[in-house]
Amino acid sequence: MEKSMALFTDLYEVTMAQSYFKMGNIMATFELFVRRLPSNRGYLIAAGLEDVCNYLLNFRFDKNDLEFLEEKGFEKNFLKFLSRVRFTGDMWALPEGELVFQNEPIIRITAPIIEAQFFETFIINAINFQTLITTKASRIVNSAKGRPIIDFGSRRAHGVDAGLKAARASYIGGCIGTSNVLAGKLYGIPIFGTMAHSYIEAFSSEREAFKAWLRTEGIDTVLLIDTYDTLRGVKNAIEAVEELTGRKELKGVRMDSGDMLSLSKEVRRFLDEAGFNSTKIFVSSGLDEYVIDEYLSKGAQIDVFGVGSSLVTSDDAPKTDMVYKLAESEENGRLVPRMKIAEGEKATLPGAKQIFRVEEDGKYVKDILGLTDENLNGERKLIQIFKDGRLVYKLPKLDEIREKAKKELEKLPEKYRRIRNPEAYPVEVSDKVMDLGRQLMRKLLP
Amino acid sequence: MEKSMALFTDLYEVTMAQSYFKMGNIMATFELFVRRLPSNRGYLIAAGLEDVCNYLLNFRFDKNDLEFLEEKGFEKNFLKFLSRVRFTGDMWALPEGELVFQNEPIIRITAPIIEAQFFETFIINAINFQTLITTKASRIVNSAKGRPIIDFGSRRAHGVDAGLKAARASYIGGCIGTSNVLAGKLYGIPIFGTMAHSYIEAFSSEREAFKAWLRTEGIDTVLLIDTYDTLRGVKNAIEAVEELTGRKELKGVRMDSGDMLSLSKEVRRFLDEAGFNSTKIFVSSGLDEYVIDEYLSKGAQIDVFGVGSSLVTSDDAPKTDMVYKLAESEENGRLVPRMKIAEGEKATLPGAKQIFRVEEDGKYVKDILGLTDENLNGERKLIQIFKDGRLVYKLPKLDEIREKAKKELEKLPEKYRRIRNPEAYPVEVSDKVMDLGRQLMRKLLP
Numbered sequence: 001m002e003k004s005m006a007l008f009t010d011l012y013e014v015t016m017a018q019s020y021f022k023m024g025n026i027m028a029t030f031e032l033f034v035r036r037l038p039s040n041r042g043y044l045i046a047a048g049l050e051d052v053c054n055y056l057l058n059f060r061f062d063k064n065d066l067e068f069l070e071e072k073g074f075e076k077n078f079l080k081f082l083s084r085v086r087f088t089g090d091m092w093a094l095p096e097g098e099l100v101f102q103n104e105p106i107i108r109i110t111a112p113i114i115e116a117q118f119f120e121t122f123i124i125n126a127i128n129f130q131t132l133i134t135t136k137a138s139r140i141v142n143s144a145k146g147r148p149i150i151d152f153g154s155r156r157a158h159g160v161d162a163g164l165k166a167a168r169a170s171y172i173g174g175c176i177g178t179s180n181v182l183a184g185k186l187y188g189i190p191i192f193g194t195m196a197h198s199y200i201e202a203f204s205s206e207r208e209a210f211k212a213w214l215r216t217e218g219i220d221t222v223l224l225i226d227t228y229d230t231l232r233g234v235k236n237a238i239e240a241v242e243e244l245t246g247r248k249e250l251k252g253v254r255m256d257s258g259d260m261l262s263l264s265k266e267v268r269r270f271l272d273e274a275g276f277n278s279t280k281i282f283v284s285s286g287l288d289e290y291v292i293d294e295y296l297s298k299g300a301q302i303d304v305f306g307v308g309s310s311l312v313t314s315d316d317a318p319k320t321d322m323v324y325k326l327a328e329s330e331e332n333g334r335l336v337p338r339m340k341i342a343e344g345e346k347a348t349l350p351g352a353k354q355i356f357r358v359e360e361d362g363k364y365v366k367d368i369l370g371l372t373d374e375n376l377n378g379e380r381k382l383i384q385i386f387k388d389g390r391l392v393y394k395l396p397k398l399d400e401i402r403e404k405a406k407k408e409l410e411k412l413p414e415k416y417r418r419i420r421n422p423e424a425y426p427v428e429v430s431d432k433v434m435d436l437g438r439q440l441m442r443k444l445l446p
Numbered sequence: 447m448e449k450s451m452a453l454f455t456d457l458y459e460v461t462m463a464q465s466y467f468k469m470g471n472i473m474a475t476f477e478l479f480v481r482r483l484p485s486n487r488g489y490l491i492a493a494g495l496e497d498v499c500n501y502l503l504n505f506r507f508d509k510n511d512l513e514f515l516e517e518k519g520f521e522k523n524f525l526k527f528l529s530r531v532r533f534t535g536d537m538w539a540l541p542e543g544e545l546v547f548q549n550e551p552i553i554r555i556t557a558p559i560i561e562a563q564f565f566e567t568f569i570i571n572a573i574n575f576q577t578l579i580t581t582k583a584s585r586i587v588n589s590a591k592g593r594p595i596i597d598f599g600s601r602r603a604h605g606v607d608a609g610l611k612a613a614r615a616s617y618i619g620g621c622i623g624t625s626n627v628l629a630g631k632l633y634g635i636p637i638f639g640t641m642a643h644s645y646i647e648a649f650s651s652e653r654e655a656f657k658a659w660l661r662t663e664g665i666d667t668v669l670l671i672d673t674y675d676t677l678r679g680v681k682n683a684i685e686a687v688e689e690l691t692g693r694k695e696l697k698g699v700r701m702d703s704g705d706m707l708s709l710s711k712e713v714r715r716f717l718d719e720a721g722f723n724s725t726k727i728f729v730s731s732g733l734d735e736y737v738i739d740e741y742l743s744k745g746a747q748i749d750v751f752g753v754g755s756s757l758v759t760s761d762d763a764p765k766t767d768m769v770y771k772l773a774e775s776e777e778n779g780r781l782v783p784r785m786k787i788a789e790g791e792k793a794t795l796p797g798a799k800q801i802f803r804v805e806e807d808g809k810y811v812k813d814i815l816g817l818t819d820e821n822l823n824g825e826r827k828l829i830q831i832f833k834d835g836r837l838v839y840k841l842p843k844l845d846e847i848r849e850k851a852k853k854e855l856e857k858l859p860e861k862y863r864r865i866r867n868p869e870a871y872p873v874e875v876s877d878k879v880m881d882l883g884r885q886l887m888r889k890l891l892p
Binding site for chain 1: 453
């Protein structure tokens with residue numbers, strides 16, 4: 001992403017910017033967080049920061065952007081000002097691969113309010129989606145108890161960008177790779193794939209199709225056996241290999257339909273009886289963490305899972321309530337805490353905050369949300385990414401992020417990791433933050 | 447999208463292409479369709495064709511793409527062949543804005559199989575998502591019974607591309623516009639937005655914030671009244687307008703939290719009692735077709751809805767089972783029908799097909815899926831888009847597509863349009879298609 005995405009923003013950011021431009025571009029702090037974890041989620045894994053960094057580095061309004069805003073009625077002197085706007089502030093963030101819980105800042109930005117406010121739409125867009133998919137991937141990976149998971153979802157992702165980002169997020173979450181070739185090229189993720197049903201159908205019989213494939217691709221390949229009838233398919237596969245090579249070796253067979261639980265057991269038996277003991281069974285279609293958990297608990301004979309739609313749309317939780325909220329703004333030359341009170345659950349915690357994560361015997365036991373200048377127990381999880389508009393953080397390699405996610409998740413007790421009805425990880429709020437909140441409430445709603 | 451997205455494909459398309467390259471690049475026909483409509487959907491509205499056209503026009507592998515494939519082990523002579531591959535085939539499709547039902551081809555492509563197969567991932571990606579969102583938008587628009595709906599979802603869409611495409615799809619589905627500025631610029635969609643909570647919070651009191659805003663923006667604006675307490679908020683808004691202008695006029699107030707049903711009635715009463723009868727009530731947060739339907743059935747006083755996350759993720763149905771399947775392939779120099787049999791629901795209908803839509807008294811009564819050379823009752827809905835690789839279709843303007851969607855939906859009886867448990871629109875399969883299927887089954891599973 002080298003092009004500026006400054007105009008990927010909501011119109012109200014621009015109308016507010018024009019108002020601030022006239023009244024004074026005060027300093028402000030915004031924090032990005034989710035109020036509640038989506039259902040059945042006991043944790044989230046933060047992801048998307050790299051895109052946010054690139055976005056901030058490239059942030060500017062080009063001539064076309066400004067002309068469009070002029071058409072929309074914005075004033076010339078404001079647009080002249082906008083043409084010079086760059087990100088000049090500070091950003092603190094949870095690195096990608098770190099665990100995050102309810103109300104915890106994932107990103108904190110302090111900058112002139114016109115800048116900081118503009119970033120809202122893009123930052124939520126980038127972090128919300130990749131965090132959702134990384135988390136979904138980690139759940140699916142955990143459900144497979146060590147068996148590899150491959151992202152097969154590009155076609156059902158919500159657009160091209162989602163297909164690519166889902167491949168990256170899935171890899172961070174523990175998948176071994178993706179079927180998406182472009183994601184492989186852009187991110188260096190391992191890519192997987194062999195044949196589709198259309199290949200089999202393009203021949204007058206399944207056995208002919210297998211033989212044609214084996215002739216060009218050899219036996220280090222995966223044959224798709226369910227185009228017509230899975231059990232005939234596995235026999236055809238076995239016989240095609242034996243006939244062509246005289247060997248009892250094939251990397252794998254794949255099933256993409258039918259009752260996978262019982263079929264996988266029969267396919268395993270057929271393979272073993274024919275001496276194809278090392279041949280792996282790949283399964284795709286309709287999979288998610290719940291289905292995989294059920295299959296494995298009932299003894300399914302599956303070695304590798306290809307997961308598509310559910311993974312890349314996080315279909316049981318396709319959205320979070322992620323927001324980017326004002327925590328401080330300037331008054332009489334200094335930053336003072338701000339909050340939204342509102343009705344119901346939409347109140348926010350005031351002040352610039354830090355996450356303090358408390359570990360005991362190698363396991364995380366609780367987090368405390370405190371003010372940045374507090375000295376609380378626990379590791380400070382937000383680190384500085386930008387200082388005065390300069391990137392002061394070395395973006396880690398994708399494999400490092402993936403490793404980080406794995407290690408962090410291992411430190412989280414199992415009761416918070418369950419795929420159904422996990423317990424809520426304790427996130428305490430420091431006394432200072434609570435006091436600030438009470439003071440502000442009294443002032444704002446006297 | 448001027449850049450080629452050829453590499454946005456699944457690896458198996460490339461491995462199959464290499465195999466076809468060695469054996470012969472036969473002609474083939476693929477059809478794109480959904481097997482079943484998602485839950486609570488009685489129809490879908492096709493969208494995304496414009497992106498597919500641009501994709502096909504720009505389809506080519508550039509030097510970088512080919513180098514990457516070489517690294518991945520593909521053979522030099524195959525890659526040399528790939529470097530020259532362009533789309534040279536025919537495409538028929540349902541124009542954007544047309545209704546589509548289960549098993550009906552949305553797109554049909556006939557081309558050398560290496561080309562046709564490569565497009566699978568991108569085409570499903572483009573059509574699946576935009577069709578989902580256009581359909582979701584039309585449901586939400588219908589639930590609002592004439593009240594305007596605005597897309598507020600960019601931030602919660604699955605990536606940047608999804609944010610933009612969702613804005614376009616929402617507009618086709620009947621929304622009056624979007625909050626996304628870039629979507630406004632790219633597609634010419636009306637854009638909407640005024641202020642966020644952070645603006646209010648950045649002042650020491652809500653009333654001060656309103657006055658500052660009114661001073662710079664005038665009264666043709668929407669004040670956000672729920673930052674601290676909605677009913678105090680509306681009073682502050684009324685008093686700020688009166689104090690500054692002496693008038694009883696304001697375009698609107700917006701609520702984004704709380705019990706909107708009861709609050710909207712109280713806010714309406716406050717406004718009316720103060721003489722602000724023409725001031726409209728805007729509501730956002732947590733809306734979808736089910737919530738809007740409930741609010742309105744209970745007498746909520748809401749004039750305009752801003753809908754975000756649910757709209758752009760189609761959260762009650764974030765995926766379809768859309769597939770792109772072989773319908774014919776070449777054998778002995780002519781195209782012969784093909785099908786997948788498989789277990790369960792994944793069988794396909796053989797042959798190149800057309801949708802015949804039957805209308806009576808201005809309403810659609812049923813569709814018939816027939817072969818392209820059949821002469822059945824009803825209007826042929828698939829039209830030719832590409833011929834021999836040339837675009838022979840004039841892409842309609844966005845407003846024309848939007849108007850088309852509206853008119854088509856009006857022709858669909860209400861029982862198929864209900865937002866809950868709609869009846870299934872009848873899609874019959876012609877005798878010829880059924881006969882072909884039976885013949886093929888006998889041949890493939892003797």
